[in-house]
Amino acid sequence: MPSTTAPAALLTLYDREIRRDARPDGPDDVVERVGRVVRRTAPAHGWNGVVWSDFASGEEADQAIADQIAHYTSRGLAFEWKLYAHDEPADLGSRLLAHGFTPEPDETLMGAETDALALTATVPDGIRVVPVTDEAGVDQVAAVHERAFGDDASRLRRRLLDTLTTTPDTVAAVLALAGDVPVSAARMELTPGTSFAGLWGGGTVPEWRGRGIYRALVTHRARIAAARGYRVLHVDAGPRSRPILQRLGFTPLTVTTPYVYEPSL
Known part of the structure; x- marks a missing residue:
């Protein structure tokens, strides 16, 4: 079932509520608007980076990029500049590259209104879905993440445990179990005061893929x-998840590219 709101309107709402008016993720996060940049500063295991920018000129962009590098590196923090395809100026990605950022693979920002989704998918036979509420569950989420994505999940583990401890109403994490064995995990971040909930981290271990667990x-x-x-779900989709999400009723809104800056040792 298609969304009842045009993609352009959903993107405008997302830009305003999630990016320009971003809120802290937890008690140790600080969100600041500095000139034409909105940035989040968190502990090293948290998410640090620029969530929104809007520059009138390339020169203004270059100065702001240099200022953000100085801000984060003075704290010894790596950070991400989350660039969206419609951000200005049009060559902002090239300017980030020139300042020493490294781009990660593109993702498709997708959105859907919850009342327009085809919520008919059932849990496959032999699988049960359980909520994650404690440290043992978080450890299982981290283990699934490492097997599903092949990267270290120690920062994810700390962030999720912090959130469950301090602001549990802002996250919903789940595990899919085959018997007592975790085979898939995912979380949802709920942003109070907005229309949006974000889907993150959906991953299934290789031998259990293709059975409808992600869906x-x-x-x-x-x-x-x-x-x-x-009212609205958003997700940064990779090439494997995008067709599944489209069949459920999600609509592509734009393309986003994470640009990462690592401080010099």
């Missing part, structure tokens, strides 16, 4: 979001 976890989280009054 079932998307549906499970969408139902939670709707029950809590969140």
